[in-house]
Amino acid sequence: MLEARDLSVSYDHRVAVANVTLSLKQGEITAIIGPNGAGKSTLLRTLNGQLPRTSGNVLLDGEPIERLNRRNISRHIAVVAQEAELRFPVTVLEFVLGGRFAWATHSGWGWETERDLHVAESVLRETELSDLSSRLMNELSGGERQRALMARALATEAAILLLDEPTANLDLSHQATLLSVVRNRCNQQRSAALVVTHDINLAAAFADNILLMKQGRVIHSGSPAEVLRPEILQDVFEIRVLVDAHPVTGGPRVTPVHTDQSV
Amino acid sequence: MAARSDSATRFVFTVPDHFLRGFVWLAVACLALFSACTTRGTANNGAAREIRDDAGRRVSIPANVDRVVSLAPNLTEIVFAVGAGDRLVGRTSYCDFPPEAKAVAEVGDTLHPSLERIIALKPQVVLVSTASQLEVFTQQLQGQNIAVYVTDPHDLEGVFRSIGQIGEIVGEKDKAGLLVQKLRERTAAVEAAVKQKQPVRVFYQVSGEPLYTIGRESFITDLMRRAGGASVTADVPGAWPKYSNESALAARPEAIILPTGGSMGSANANVADALRQSPAALQGRVYKINDDHLARPGPRSVDGLEEMARALHPDAFPK
Amino acid sequence: MITTASEAVASPARRKRVTLRKTIVTCAVMAAALLLAIVLMSLLGSEQLPVRASLCALASFGTSTCGLTQDQFDILFQIRLPRILLAAAVGGSLATAGAGYQALLRNPLAEPYLLGISNGAAVGTMIALVFFGAMEWTRPILAFTGALAATLAVYRLARGRAGATPERLILAGVIVTTFLSSVIVFVTVLMDATRIRSFTFWLLGDLSGTSKALLPVAITIAIAGALALTLNARSLNLLMLGERDAFDLGVEVGRVRIVVFVVASLLVGSSVAASGSVGYVGLVIPHLARLSLGSDNRISIPAAALGGALFVIVADTVARTVIAPRELPVGAITALIGAPLFIYLLRRV
Numbered sequence: 001m002l003e004a005r006d007l008s009v010s011y012d013h014r015v016a017v018a019n020v021t022l023s024l025k026q027g028e029i030t031a032i033i034g035p036n037g038a039g040k041s042t043l044l045r046t047l048n049g050q051l052p053r054t055s056g057n058v059l060l061d062g063e064p065i066e067r068l069n070r071r072n073i074s075r076h077i078a079v080v081a082q083e084a085e086l087r088f089p090v091t092v093l094e095f096v097l098g099g100r101f102a103w104a105t106h107s108g109w110g111w112e113t114e115r116d117l118h119v120a121e122s123v124l125r126e127t128e129l130s131d132l133s134s135r136l137m138n139e140l141s142g143g144e145r146q147r148a149l150m151a152r153a154l155a156t157e158a159a160i161l162l163l164d165e166p167t168a169n170l171d172l173s174h175q176a177t178l179l180s181v182v183r184n185r186c187n188q189q190r191s192a193a194l195v196v197t198h199d200i201n202l203a204a205a206f207a208d209n210i211l212l213m214k215q216g217r218v219i220h221s222g223s224p225a226e227v228l229r230p231e232i233l234q235d236v237f238e239i240r241v242l243v244d245a246h247p248v249t250g251g252p253r254v255t256p257v258h259t260d261q262s263v
Numbered sequence: 264m265a266a267r268s269d270s271a272t273r274f275v276f277t278v279p280d281h282f283l284r285g286f287v288w289l290a291v292a293c294l295a296l297f298s299a300c301t302t303r304g305t306a307n308n309g310a311a312r313e314i315r316d317d318a319g320r321r322v323s324i325p326a327n328v329d330r331v332v333s334l335a336p337n338l339t340e341i342v343f344a345v346g347a348g349d350r351l352v353g354r355t356s357y358c359d360f361p362p363e364a365k366a367v368a369e370v371g372d373t374l375h376p377s378l379e380r381i382i383a384l385k386p387q388v389v390l391v392s393t394a395s396q397l398e399v400f401t402q403q404l405q406g407q408n409i410a411v412y413v414t415d416p417h418d419l420e421g422v423f424r425s426i427g428q429i430g431e432i433v434g435e436k437d438k439a440g441l442l443v444q445k446l447r448e449r450t451a452a453v454e455a456a457v458k459q460k461q462p463v464r465v466f467y468q469v470s471g472e473p474l475y476t477i478g479r480e481s482f483i484t485d486l487m488r489r490a491g492g493a494s495v496t497a498d499v500p501g502a503w504p505k506y507s508n509e510s511a512l513a514a515r516p517e518a519i520i521l522p523t524g525g526s527m528g529s530a531n532a533n534v535a536d537a538l539r540q541s542p543a544a545l546q547g548r549v550y551k552i553n554d555d556h557l558a559r560p561g562p563r564s565v566d567g568l569e570e571m572a573r574a575l576h577p578d579a580f581p582k
Numbered sequence: 583m584i585t586t587a588s589e590a591v592a593s594p595a596r597r598k599r600v601t602l603r604k605t606i607v608t609c610a611v612m613a614a615a616l617l618l619a620i621v622l623m624s625l626l627g628s629e630q631l632p633v634r635a636s637l638c639a640l641a642s643f644g645t646s647t648c649g650l651t652q653d654q655f656d657i658l659f660q661i662r663l664p665r666i667l668l669a670a671a672v673g674g675s676l677a678t679a680g681a682g683y684q685a686l687l688r689n690p691l692a693e694p695y696l697l698g699i700s701n702g703a704a705v706g707t708m709i710a711l712v713f714f715g716a717m718e719w720t721r722p723i724l725a726f727t728g729a730l731a732a733t734l735a736v737y738r739l740a741r742g743r744a745g746a747t748p749e750r751l752i753l754a755g756v757i758v759t760t761f762l763s764s765v766i767v768f769v770t771v772l773m774d775a776t777r778i779r780s781f782t783f784w785l786l787g788d789l790s791g792t793s794k795a796l797l798p799v800a801i802t803i804a805i806a807g808a809l810a811l812t813l814n815a816r817s818l819n820l821l822m823l824g825e826r827d828a829f830d831l832g833v834e835v836g837r838v839r840i841v842v843f844v845v846a847s848l849l850v851g852s853s854v855a856a857s858g859s860v861g862y863v864g865l866v867i868p869h870l871a872r873l874s875l876g877s878d879n880r881i882s883i884p885a886a887a888l889g890g891a892l893f894v895i896v897a898d899t900v901a902r903t904v905i906a907p908r909e910l911p912v913g914a915i916t917a918l919i920g921a922p923l924f925i926y927l928l929r930r931v
Contacts, residue, residue, distance in 0.1 A: 156831065
C-alpha cells in the first residue's frame with residue numbers, strides 16, 4: 001500500500017527524517033512514537049506528499065507519489081489533523097462532505113452526488129455524529145469536533161489513514177472511542193492506519209506495529225511487546241520507565257518513573 | 264509790542280556766557296527739528312489702518328507697506344498692475360504674469376505654500392485668494408505680525424473692489440483708482456454693445472471629464488452675464504459644482520465656452536461627451552478662451568469679458 | 583477565530599446544506615432584482631423623464647423612442663443606462679474580488695482596499711492617465727498590472743517561516759496600501775491645481791465618466807471573473823477551512839491561489855480604471871451574502887456578485903440625485919451606507 005524506502009527529508013540544513021523505511025499493511029495500525037523533534041510529523045507529512053522529500057522514495061501502491069496528482073493521492077490517503085481552522089461557520093454535514101472533494105468529477109465546482117451523501121451519512125453514523133449533522137461546527141465540543149475530523153477523513157474512502165496526534169485534545173473516553181473507530185475500519189475494511197502519538201499506552205493498546213523514532217531515525221520497529229522494553233525506551237526518552245503487563249489486555253503497559261516524585 | 268520782542272531778544276543776548284548761549288541755540292534748534300520729525304513720523308508709521316477684507320475680517324495693515332507676498336496668480340497680477348511690483352517679495356509657482364513676476368521669489372504653490380519661506384521674506388501683508396487657504400496658516404502668520412488679507416470676489420464689482428483695496432494696501436491708491444476707472448470704461452463699452460442683444464445660453468465647461476462648471480457663487484457667472492451670455496448653470500449653488508451629465512445635455516446650450524490654454528496648457532480642449540450633440544456643438548459655437556483671462560479675478564478679467572462678448576455676439580463688435 | 587455563537591442561538595442549528603437547486607433559485611431571484619433595479623434606477627436622475635415613455639423605450643431595447651424627445655432618449659440611453667451598467671459591473675467585480683480574497687485568506691475582513699490592491703490599481707491608472715492620457719485602453723491594463731504588482735508585493739512581504747498566514751497578509755496589505763496612498767498623494771500634489779480637483783473626486787469613486795469603449799470590457803470582466811471564481815468555489819470552500827486540510831483533501835492549493843489572485847486583480851483593476859476607488863463593497867456585500875446564505879462559496883460568490891451590482895447601482899443613483907444637478911462621489915455613499923452596516927454585521931457575529 002504505502003511505503004517509504006530509505007526516505008530522508010531535510011530543510012533549513014537540518015535533517016528531519018533520515019533513511020526511514022517503512023511499509024503499511026492492510027488491516028494494520030502502525031503507531032509512531034518518539035520524543036519531540038524526532039521527525040514523526042514530518043515523516044507523516046512527507047508520506048502524503050505535502051512535504052518534499054530530499055532523497056529516497058515514497059510509493060503508493062508501487063507508484064512514486066510525485067507522479068500522482070493531488071486528487072488521486074487524496075483518494076487513497078486521508079489525513080486526520082489535530083484540529084480544524086473554523087473561521088467561517090459550517091455545519092457538520094457540510095464539513096464532512098468536504099471529504100468527498102477528491103471524488104468530484106469537475107475539478108473545482110460540481111455538486112454532491114447521492115453517493116456522496118450516502119457515504120457522509122454512513123461515516124456520521126460510524127463516528128456517532130448523526131444527531132449533530134445540522135449543527136454548526138463551532139457549537140461542538142472538542143471531542144465531537146475531533147470525531148467530525150475523523151468522519152471527514154473516513155468520508156474520503158481512502159484506504160490509508162494518517163493520523164497526526166489525533167487524541168491530543170481529547171479526554172480519556174474520547175481517545176478510546178476515536179481509536180476504536182480506526183481499529184474497526186482496519187479490521188472490517190482492510191484499511192491501513194499510521195498514528196503519530198505521544199501516548200505510548202494508547203499505541204500499545206491499539207497498534208499492531210510500533211515505530212520508535214529519535215532524531216529522524218527509526219530506532220526500533222516491531223510489535224508493541226518487542227519495542228516497548230524498558231532499556232529501549234529509557235535510551236530513547238532518557239527517562240526511567242517501568243514496563244509491566246496490562247491487567248486487562250495483557251499487553252505492555254509503560255509507566256514512567258520520576259525519581260524526584262514525593263512518595 | 265516792541266517792548267516784548269525787545270525783552271525776549273534782550274533775554275537771549277543778555278546771557279553772559281557765549282558757550283551757554285550757543286548751547287541754548289542748539290537746544291532750541293534741536294527741539295524745533297525734533298518736533299517736526301516726530302509729527303511726520305506719527306502721520307506715517309505710527310497708526311496702522313484697519314481694512315475689512317472679503318472674508319469679513321478686520322485686518323490691521325501697517326501704514327507703509329513695502330513687502331508683500333501674494334499667494335494667488337490673480338493677486339500677483341493685481342499687485343503689478345497697480346504699479347507695486349517692486350514691493351512684491353514672494354509669489355506662488357503658478358504666478359506667471361506679468362513676465363516680471365517670474366523674478367520674484369517663490370514660496371510654494373497656491374494650496375500648500377511654505378510657511379517658513381513666507382515668514383523668512385518678512386512681509387507685512389500676505390494676500391490670499393479664498394478663505395480655504397485661510398485656516399491653514401492665518402494664526403501662525405498673525406503671530407509673526409504679518410497681516411493676512413483675503414480676497415473672494417463673487418462678481419466683477421468684487422474684482423474692482425479687490426484692485427482698489429490692494430492698491431490702498433500697497434500705497435498706490437491713485438494708480439489703482441485709475442486702473443479701475445479704465446476697466447470700468449471697457450466694461451461699460453462691452454455692456455453697451457451687447458445691451459440690445461438677446462443673451463446667449465452658454466455652458467461654461469471648467470473641465471470635461473469629470474464635468475465641472477460655474478455656479479452661483481462664481482464671479483465668472485457675472486462676467487458672462489455682462490458679456491451678453493446667460494450661464495445655464497447660473498442658479499446652481501456653489502462656485503465650481505460638479506455637474507450632472509444629463510442636466511448638461513438637457514440644458515441644450517447655444518454656446519459652449521472652453522477655458523483652455525494659458526497656464527492650463529492643452530487640457531480641457533474638448534467638449535464633454537454629454538454636450539457633443541448640443542446645439543452649441545452642432546453649430547460649431549464652441550469658443551476657446553485663454554483660461555488665465557477668465558479664471559483669475561484681476562485686471563485681465565476684463566480681457567476675458569471682451570473675448571467672451573466678441574465670441575457670443577460677433578456682430579456687436581465690428582472690425 | 584470568528585465565533586458564531588450568537589448567530590447559532592438566533593438560528594438554532596437546522597440549516598440545510600446548499601444544493602444546486604437552491605443556488606439556481608437564489609441567483610435567479612437576485613438577477614431578477616438586479617434587472618428591476620436597472621430599470622427603476624434608469625427612471626431616476628437629475629432630469630425628469632416621462633415614466634411610461636421611458637419604460638416603453640427600455641422595453642424596446644432602444645429601437646423605438648416611444649414618444650421621448652431626442653434629448654430624453656439620449657439621456658436615457660447615452661448617459662443613464664451606460665452609467666447604471668457600469669455601476670453594476672463595478673459593484674459586481676468588487677464584491678466578487680472581496681469574496682475571493684476572504685475565502686483564500688481565510689479572513690472575513692479581507693478586502694481589495696485593505697490589501698492595497700485598489701491602491702495598486704489606482705497608481706496604475708494614474709500612470710496611464712498621465713503618460714498615455716488619450717489612449718483609454720491603457721487604463722484597465724495598467725490598473726490590472728498595478729493590482730497584480732501590489733498583490734505580489736503583499737505576498738512577498740507576508741512570507742514568513744510559516745508561510746503567508748492570513749494575519750501576515752493583512753498586515754502586509756496595510757503596509758502596501760498606506761505606502762501606495764502616499765505615492766498617490768505625492769503625484770496629486772505634483773499635478774497642477776486644475777487637475778487636482780477632478781482627481782480627488784475620482785479617487786473617491788466617480789461613475790460619471792462612462793467611456794463607450796471601456797463599458798463592454800468592464801461588464802465582460804465582471805461576468806467572466808465571477809464565473810471563474812464560482813467554478814473554483816468548491817476548492818475555495820475547503821481552502822476557507824485551512825490550507826493544509828484543503829491540500830490533504832485534494833485541492834491544488836497553489837493553482838487555486840494563482841487563479842484567485844489573478845482574477846481578483848483583473849476585477850479590481852477593471853473597476854478602479856473605470857471609476858476610481860469605490861470602498862466597502864468588497865467588504866460588506868460578501869459578508870452579507872455569507873451571513874444570509876451560508877459560507878458555501880458556490881452560492882455566496884454569485885450572490886455577492888449580484889448583490890454588489892445591486893448595491894452600487896442604488897448608491898450611485900443616490901450620488902447623482904440627492905443634490906441634483908450637482909453630484910457626489912459614489913464612494914462617499916457606499917461608505918456612508920457601508921460603514922454602519924459593517925458595524926452592525928460585526929456585532930451580530
